[in-house]
Amino acid sequence: IEKELDLGNMKHRKHPGVRKMAPIKLPPFVLDAIYRLISSNHEHAFLTRSSQLCKEILSRRLPVEQEEIQDKIQETSLEISELEESIPEIVRKKRILELKKQLQVEIGRWKHIEYNASESLAYLAGRAAPNFASTLRVLTELKNRVPSFYPKTFFDFGSGIGSAIWAANSLWGDTIKEYFCVDSSPDMNDLSQSILTIEETEQMHIKPVNYRQFLPASENIKYDLVVSAFSLLELPSMKDRLQAIDTLWRKTKDVLVIIEHGTLAGFSTVLDARDYVLHIENEASLEFALSHTNGAHVLCPCPHDVSCPLVKKYRDSCGLFVTYQTIFPRQRQVFNKDFISYVVLKKGRRPPDDNTWPRIVRPVLKKSKHVHCRLCCDDGQLHETIVTKARHGRHAYRAARSSSLGDLLPANIQLSTDEVKFPEEIFKDSGYFESDDEENKT
Numbered sequence: 001i002e003k004e005l006d007l008g009n010m011k012h013r014k015h016p017g018v019r020k021m022a023p024i025k026l027p028p029f030v031l032d033a034i035y036r037l038i039s040s041n042h043e044h045a046f047l048t049r050s051s052q053l054c055k056e057i058l059s060r061r062l063p064v065e066q067e068e069i070q071d072k073i074q075e076t077s078l079e080i081s082e083l084e085e086s087i088p089e090i091v092r093k094k095r096i097l098e099l100k101k102q103l104q105v106e107i108g109r110w111k112h113i114e115y116n117a118s119e120s121l122a123y124l125a126g127r128a129a130p131n132f133a134s135t136l137r138v139l140t141e142l143k144n145r146v147p148s149f150y151p152k153t154f155f156d157f158g159s160g161i162g163s164a165i166w167a168a169n170s171l172w173g174d175t176i177k178e179y180f181c182v183d184s185s186p187d188m189n190d191l192s193q194s195i196l197t198i199e200e201t202e203q204m205h206i207k208p209v210n211y212r213q214f215l216p217a218s219e220n221i222k223y224d225l226v227v228s229a230f231s232l233l234e235l236p237s238m239k240d241r242l243q244a245i246d247t248l249w250r251k252t253k254d255v256l257v258i259i260e261h262g263t264l265a266g267f268s269t270v271l272d273a274r275d276y277v278l279h280i281e282n283e284a285s286l287e288f289a290l291s292h293t294n295g296a297h298v299l300c301p302c303p304h305d306v307s308c309p310l311v312k313k314y315r316d317s318c319g320l321f322v323t324y325q326t327i328f329p330r331q332r333q334v335f336n337k338d339f340i341s342y343v344v345l346k347k348g349r350r351p352p353d354d355n356t357w358p359r360i361v362r363p364v365l366k367k368s369k370h371v372h373c374r375l376c377c378d379d380g381q382l383h384e385t386i387v388t389k390a391r392h393g394r395h396a397y398r399a400a401r402s403s404s405l406g407d408l409l410p411a412n413i414q415l416s417t418d419e420v421k422f423p424e425e426i427f428k429d430s431g432y433f434e435s436d437d438e439e440n441k442t
Contacts, residue, residue, distance in 0.1 A: 001410055005395045012398040017357055017408030019141060019149065023323045023335050024133035025168055033195040034327055036357045047328055050126035053119065056111070061374075062265045063110035063236050078123075114237065115160075115185040124161050124191060125328065127230075130338040131163035133324035135229050138259055138342045139167050141300050145344075150175040151198065151224035152411055157215070157248055159183045159233020162192035164224055165201060168225065169206045179209040182225065186213060214249050222253035229259040232269045245273045246280075255299070255346050262339035267317035274343045278305055282349075297350035301359055301406065305350060306380035310361060313382070316340055318361055320406030357408040360382070364403055371400045373409060 004010040026034075038046050116124065143149065151172055156164045157183035168176060183189050189211040196204050226248050235241045249256055258273045260266030281296035282305065301318075304317035310318050319341040326334045356378035362411050371387045387400040396411040403409060 002395055012158050012395070013402040013412055015399045015402065017399070017403065019320070019406050019408070020404060021137055021140065021323075023325050024136055025325045025362050026129055026132055026327060027170065029392045030128065030166055030195055031327060034124060034128060034269050036192065037191070038121060043328065046122055046125045049122040053122050053334070054112070054126040055223070056113070058261060058263060060233060060263075060265055061109040062268060065238055081301065110236070113234070116190050117187045120161070120187045120191045128161055128163060129324045130322070130336070131161070131168055131230060134259055134338055134340045135164045135227070136167040137169060137322045138257060138344065139171055142255065142257065142344050143171055145299050151254070152176060153178045153223040153225070154180065154251070155223035155226040155251060156181045157226070157228040157244065158234060159192060160188050160231070162195055164227045165192070165209065168227070173206070179206065180212070181209060182212050182215055184213055189213070200278050207376065210354040215244070219250045222251055224254050225257070226252045226255070227257045227259075229257070230260065230261065232273065233260060233265060236273070241272060242276055245276055248291040249277050252347065255344060257342070260341055262317050262319035262341045264317050267311070267319065267341040270341045271311060274345065275307065277345050294347055295343055295349035297345060299346045300344045301342065303356040303359055303376065303378040304380040309376065309380060309382045357410050360403055360405055360407050360409060363405050364400065366401055371397065373400055373403070373410060415439065429433055
C-alpha cells in the first residue's frame with residue numbers, strides 16, 4: 001500500500017480500508033414497480049402510514065421474555081403490598097395505578113406487526129430504499145473481502161418485499177441460479193413477486209425465485225449464501241430467534257449474513273446470532289470434542305472472533321451509516337442515511353494469514369496535525385490511538401484522516417494498552433451523525 005501511495009497509483013481517501021459507498025439508488029425496474037403499485041392518488045395516505053410504521057419499527061425494543069414478565073409481576077405485586085395502609089387511600093390507589101401502568105409499558109415494548117396487503121405497501125414505501133441500500137452495502141463488503149466468492153444458490157429469511165434478492169442479483173446475477181425466499185406473510189410474498197414481474201409479458205426480472213411461508217425442515221439442501229435482513233426482531237422471543245439462527249446456519253453452505261437496525265435492540269440481536277454460531281462451532285465443538293463441526297469465523301465487520309468489547313464495557317451499539325436516495329417525493333433527488341448493525345459469518349476457522357486490520361468503531365476526530373482513532377482490534381479489545389505525521393509517517397496520517405466510521409485502518413500502528421474511554425463530550429465534539437459523511441479533501 002505504501003509503495004502504491006508513493007507512486008501515486010492510489011489516493012489516501014481511497015485506501016483499501018475505506019468502506020464508504022456513494023449514495024445507493026434502487027434498481028430502475030424496482031422503482032418503476034413501486035410507482036406502479038403506489039399510485040399518485042393514494043401516495044399521501046401510504047406515506048403517512050409508512051412514516052408511522054417506520055417509527056414503530058425503529059423504536060422497538062427486544063421482546064419481553066416470559067421469565068421477565070413473571071419477575072415484573074412479582075416485583076409490582078410486592079411493591080403494592082408494601083404500600084402502607086396509613087397513607088391516604090387516594091394516594092395509595094394512584095400509586096397502584098402507576099405501578100400497573102409501568103408494568104403494561106414494559107410488557108408492551110415489543111408488538112407484533114401483521115403485514116397484510118395495506119401494511120406491506122406502507123412498508124414498501126418507507127423501507128424499500130434503505131433496506132436495499134443496507135443489504136447491498138454489506139454484500140459489497142463481502143464481495144470485496146472474498147473476491148473469489150461467487151454464490152450459485154441464495155436463501156433469504158424474512159424476505160419481505162425482496163430487497164435482499166435485488167441486492168444479491170446486482171452483484172452476482174450471472175452466477176446465482178436459485179433464489180429461495182421465506183416470509184410468513186403471504187401478502188409480502190405476493191408483493192415481492194409483483195415487483196419482480198414484468199407487467200407487459202408477465203416474465204420475471206430475476207429468476208428462478210421460489211417463495212415459502214415457513215422455514216424448510218430438511219437440512220439436506222444447503223445454500224451458498226444465506227441472508228437474514230431486518231427479520232430476526234420480528235420473532236417474539238429469544239428462543240424463537242436462536243432456533244431460527246440455528247436453522248439458518250445449518251442451511252448455510254458457506255456464508256451467513258445477519259443485518260438489523262443499528263439500535264440497541266438490533267445490535268443485541270446481531271450479537272446473539274454471532275455469539276451463538278461461534279459458540280456452537282468453535283467453543284462447544286472443542287469442549288465436547290464434536291467432529292462434525294468445521295468451525296466458523298467472522299468475515300466482517302469484526303477483526304476477531306471473541307466477545308464484543310464495545311457492548312461488554314459500554315453497552316453501546318456498533319454499526320455504520322448507509323446513504324441512499326429516497327423514492328418519495330417523486331422526481332426529486334433526496335438523500336438519507338440508515339444506521340445498521342451486521343455480521344457476516346463464514347464456515348471454517350479463520351485463516352492464519354487473514355487480514356485483520358483494526359476497525360474504526362467511532363467517528364474519527366480530526367484535529368490540527370493529529371487524528372484520534374477509536375479502534376476494535378484483532379486482540380478483541382478496544383484501543384484509542386492518536387495518529388500523527390511525525391510519529392507514524394505521512395501515509396498513515398493521511399490514511400487515518402481520510403477514514404471514517406466503519407472503515408478499516410490499513411496501518412501497523414503501536415496501540416495503547418490503556419483502557420479506552422469514550423467520554424460524552426468527545427461524542428458531541430465528534431459530530432457523530434454528521435462529520436463522518438463530509439467529503440475529505442486531502
